[in-house]
Amino acid sequence: MHKIDLNSYKEIIENYLEQYSLKNFPSNLTDSAHHIMTLDGKRLRPIMVLMSYLSYDENYQKALNAAIAIEVFHNFTLVHDDIMDEAEVRRGQVTVHQKYGVNKAIVTGDAMLPHSYNLLTLGNEDKAADLLAVFSKMAIEVMEGQQYDMNFETTDFVTPEEYMEMIKLKTSVLFGASMEIGGIIGGASEDDRSKLYDFGLYTGLAFQIMDDYLDAFGDPKTFGKKVGGDIVLNKKTFLLTNAMKLATAEQKARIEALFNEQDETTKIEQFKALFTEMGIPQLCIDKMEELHNLALERLRGTTISDEHKERLEYLGDVMLRRVK
Amino acid sequence: MHKIDLNSYKEIIENYLEQYSLKNFPSNLTDSAHHIMTLDGKRLRPIMVLMSYLSYDENYQKALNAAIAIEVFHNFTLVHDDIMDEAEVRRGQVTVHQKYGVNKAIVTGDAMLPHSYNLLTLGNEDKAADLLAVFSKMAIEVMEGQQYDMNFETTDFVTPEEYMEMIKLKTSVLFGASMEIGGIIGGASEDDRSKLYDFGLYTGLAFQIMDDYLDAFGDPKTFGKKVGGDIVLNKKTFLLTNAMKLATAEQKARIEALFNEQDETTKIEQFKALFTEMGIPQLCIDKMEELHNLALERLRGTTISDEHKERLEYLGDVMLRRVK
Numbered sequence: 123m124h125k126i127d128l129n130s131y132k133e134i135i136e137n138y139l140e141q142y143s144l145k146n147f148p149s150n151l152t153d154s155a156h157h158i159m160t161l162d163g164k165r166l167r168p169i170m171v172l173m174s175y176l177s178y179d180e181n182y183q184k185a186l187n188a189a190i191a192i193e194v195f196h197n198f199t200l201v202h203d204d205i206m207d208e209a210e211v212r213r214g215q216v217t218v219h220q221k222y223g224v225n226k227a228i229v230t231g232d233a234m235l236p237h238s239y240n241l242l243t244l245g246n247e248d249k250a251a252d253l254l255a256v257f258s259k260m261a262i263e264v265m266e267g268q269q270y271d272m273n274f275e276t277t278d279f280v281t282p283e284e285y286m287e288m289i290k291l292k293t294s295v296l297f298g299a300s301m302e303i304g305g306i307i308g309g310a311s312e313d314d315r316s317k318l319y320d321f322g323l324y325t326g327l328a329f330q331i332m333d334d335y336l337d338a339f340g341d342p343k344t345f346g347k348k349v350g351g352d353i354v355l356n357k358k359t360f361l362l363t364n365a366m367k368l369a370t371a372e373q374k375a376r377i378e379a380l381f382n383e384q385d386e387t388t389k390i391e392q393f394k395a396l397f398t399e400m401g402i403p404q405l406c407i408d409k410m411e412e413l414h415n416l417a418l419e420r421l422r423g424t425t426i427s428d429e430h431k432e433r434l435e436y437l438g439d440v441m442l443r444r445v446k
Numbered sequence: 447m448h449k450i451d452l453n454s455y456k457e458i459i460e461n462y463l464e465q466y467s468l469k470n471f472p473s474n475l476t477d478s479a480h481h482i483m484t485l486d487g488k489r490l491r492p493i494m495v496l497m498s499y500l501s502y503d504e505n506y507q508k509a510l511n512a513a514i515a516i517e518v519f520h521n522f523t524l525v526h527d528d529i530m531d532e533a534e535v536r537r538g539q540v541t542v543h544q545k546y547g548v549n550k551a552i553v554t555g556d557a558m559l560p561h562s563y564n565l566l567t568l569g570n571e572d573k574a575a576d577l578l579a580v581f582s583k584m585a586i587e588v589m590e591g592q593q594y595d596m597n598f599e600t601t602d603f604v605t606p607e608e609y610m611e612m613i614k615l616k617t618s619v620l621f622g623a624s625m626e627i628g629g630i631i632g633g634a635s636e637d638d639r640s641k642l643y644d645f646g647l648y649t650g651l652a653f654q655i656m657d658d659y660l661d662a663f664g665d666p667k668t669f670g671k672k673v674g675g676d677i678v679l680n681k682k683t684f685l686l687t688n689a690m691k692l693a694t695a696e697q698k699a700r701i702e703a704l705f706n707e708q709d710e711t712t713k714i715e716q717f718k719a720l721f722t723e724m725g726i727p728q729l730c731i732d733k734m735e736e737l738h739n740l741a742l743e744r745l746r747g748t749t750i751s752d753e754h755k756e757r758l759e760y761l762g763d764v765m766l767r768r769v770k
Contacts, residue, residue, distance in 0.1 A: 148590035150597065202556060206549040225530040225596055228552065232526060233589035235559050236582045247575050254567065254574070258560045265557035266472035272549055273474065 126433050128440060131169045134182070135189060139168075143190045147237055154222045154230040158197045161213040166441060167300045168193045173437055174304025174318055177430035184245065185307045188253065191241035192300050195257075198234035199264060201227050206272070235261070242303075252306045256319075260299035267291025274358045285363040286327070294326030310424075317420040324417035325438045328410045332442055334359040335406040338394055350390035356381050360409070361402050368400055414442060450757050452493065452764060458506070459492045459513060467514045471561055478546045478554040482521045485537040490765060491624045492517045497761055498628025498642055501754035508569065509631045512577065515565035516624050519581075522558035523588060525551050530596070559585070566627075576630045580643075584623035591615025598682045609687040610651070618650030634748075641744040648741035649762045652734045656766055658683040659730040662718055674714035680705050684733070685726050692724055738766060 143159055144152055168189035175185035203209075204217040205227050211217065219227035242257055243250040270288040274280050301322035305315045337352045338361055352359050362377075369377060376396060383389040397403060417438060421431055439445045467483055468476055492513035499509035527533075528541040529551050535541065543551035566581055567574040594612040598604050625646035629639045661676045662685055676683050686701075693701060700720060707713040721727060741762060745755055763769045 146586075148586060148593065150590060150593045199556075202552055206552060226593065228526055228530060229589050229593050229596070231556070232523075232559070232592075233586050235556070236585035236589075239563060239578065240582045240586075243575075243578065250574050250578065251567075251571050254563065254578070258564045261560035262470075262472060262557050262564075265553050265560075266474060268556075269472065269474045269550065269553045272553070 126436055128169065128437065131172055132165050134186075135165045135168045135172065135193070138186045139165075139190055139193065142187070143194060143241075144237075146240075148233060151226070151230050151233050154201075154218050154226055155197075155234055157215075157221060158201050158212075158218050158230075159194070161215055163213065165193060167196055167296060169437065170297060170300040170322060171304040173430075173434055174301045174310075174322075175308040176304075177424075177426040177434065178305065178308030178310055185304055187241045187244040188246065188303050188307055191238045191257075192296070192303065194234050194238040194241060195261065196296060198231045198238065199268070201231040201234070203268070206268075246307050249306055253303060256299050256302050256306065260295045263291045263295045264293075267293070267295075277358075279366060280358045280363050282360065282363045282367055285358060285360060289327060289330045289360075290323070293330050294323045297326030297329070298323035314424045314426070317424045320420040321417045321434065321438075324413045324420065325441060328413035328417070329441050331360045331406055331410050331413070334361055335403065335410075338390075338397060339403055350386070350393075353390050353393045354386050360406060361397055364405055365397060365400055365402055373400065410442065414438065414444075450760050452761065455493045455496055456489050458510075459489045459496065459517070462510045463489075463492075463514055463517065466511070467518060467565075468561075470564075472557055475550075475554050475557050478525075478542050478550055479521075479558055481539075481545060482525050482536075482542050482554075483518070485539055487537065489517060491520055491620060494621060494624040494646060494761065495628040497754075497758055498625045498634075498646075499632040500628075501748075501750040501758065502629065502632025502634055509628055511565045511568040512570065512627050512631055515562045515581075516620070516627065518558050518562040518565060519585065520620060522555045522562065523592075525555040525558070527592070530592075570631050573630055577627060580623050580626050580630065584619045587615045587619045588617075591617070591619075601682075603690060604682045604687050606684065606687045606691055609682060609684060613651060613654045613684075614647070617654050618647045621650030621653070622647035638748045638750070641748045644744040645741045645758065645762070648737045648744065649765060652737035652741070653765050655684045655730055655734050655737070658685055659727065659734075662714075662721060663727055674710070674717075677714050677717045678710050684730060685721055688729055689721060689724055689726055692726075697724065734766065738762065738768075 139159060144155055147155055171189035171192055172182055172185055176182055200212065201218045204212055205219045205224055209217050210220050217227075218230060222230070239254075239257070243253050246253065267288055267290070270284075271292055274285075274288065298319040299322070301318040302315050305318040310318060334352065336349075337347070337359065338350065340349055342349045352362075356362075365377065366374070373396065376392075380389055380393055380396070383392070418435060421434055421438075424431070426434075436445070463483060468479055471479055495513035495516055496506055496509055500506055524536065525542045528536055529543045529548055533541050534544050541551075542554060546554070563578075563581070567577050570577065591612055591614070594608075595616055598609075598612065622643040623646070625642040626639050629642040634642060658676065660673075661671065661683065662674065664673055666673045675681075676686075680686075689701065690698070697720065700716075704713055704716055704720070707716070742759060745758055745762075748755070750758075760769070
């Protein structure tokens, strides 16, 4: 395993974000956009753009604008998602709409989206057509996924297949596009581009299932969010959709009863016991393994050097907490 | 004056909108997007794209995707504006967020924006760099203008200059960009492009001032909206910002008192009397004339044929109600 220092990439991204991410952004919207852009995040998506690019070429400056375009886009979706979820806190800080009002939060996001388009092709105008095609397709899919997710709130029965389709659209295509965009700028072939996209997509899917798993079975000390948050909200996750599908009549009745359980601690405990009894944790682990293997298979099929394959593999391992 | 049949252009646009405006749009957002896209509108902006293009080339099909990109963008802003204004009705129909909920309306707009980018360059990939530069700059300015406008609600004193800057950003740059985008696709020179943009911009400014004027002094039978709507809301318009600037101490006191007048009919009557006493209607007419002349001066400076200059002049006259 080629252990690499991801912090050095994060530092490059953070420095560039600081200087350029809101250059030429409207002055009356800079405070609110700055608020979301400077929350402490892992910057996984722009790091993906950078590392994908670096697999083809050393001059990483060429990929920085596109990398921050992806981060600006991601942060635009966070601003609007927090409005829709009525979230008060994001990464330990007050959300944009709580601090600046819903209307300003809507407009801030609406300006960040065309701003991300501006950044995407800046300095790589010769590759604009390919970059735009990948970016716009992804952006529209993310919105389709967001609406899909909202529809789940009022749907009684969501299948695991529908759930997988939703997280593919809402979160994973952005990881796929990040990889492909880095590849486009680096000069990757059509075939490599498509495999890089799949590597990002499958890693993103596994990442989301891990997030669902940790919400129930994670260590409260390291998870970062409140354990059991999804359970309390009866949220349709990979765990719940599979449990609903596999449940016997008796188990289904217990699930239905737990949906209305008012004591949060009891609800979390009993849902976890039920999930364990049904083998759901192992199902999560198997699915993550399957997706991780698909991601690696695609990565290995590219023409990039073994050293850079190992670097990208390491990035995936960090995302999926397979390494410390 | 070259009277032309604008309805034939509108028909071309409407037919194309019907078939292609939501092609490849997410199926779970088509109903809400379709709702706003099919409200009866004048389609002025896509007509501008088409007529600007036709000033250079006959094959108008080349400009249709960009024309509907502009209309999709415009409709995205309407969906989000209606959320922010808490508007219940738009063009006699229920607004998107009233019909489908605020969250779906946010996501619908968020998907319409990248969709409009997709349409913008479709079939004109060779001109993508110029099209994108004009479009993104415009899109970000529109958001800046929207925020500017919202800030006015909590600002006691707005100068006419600040007001003009706001309407330039919020509404006029879209008319400018529509003209320029038609020109880009038609092969206009840099110099023509800039003059076409100015023609659209100045016509758009005059159009907005006319709207402000008609809100107070329009004929209730033909205005289309409720006369006095802005007055009731104490909205900072071209009329009010100029009145505030020119008012004597006594007039200022009357304005302040009228802001709190509860009887709507009295409030509208007395504001109109005060505006008339202060010469504000003439000020509007003079300003529209000035802007109209600037627009024509720019148009006349282009290299396009006299016939097409007259056509565009006629479009401006229709917009500004100078012809029936």
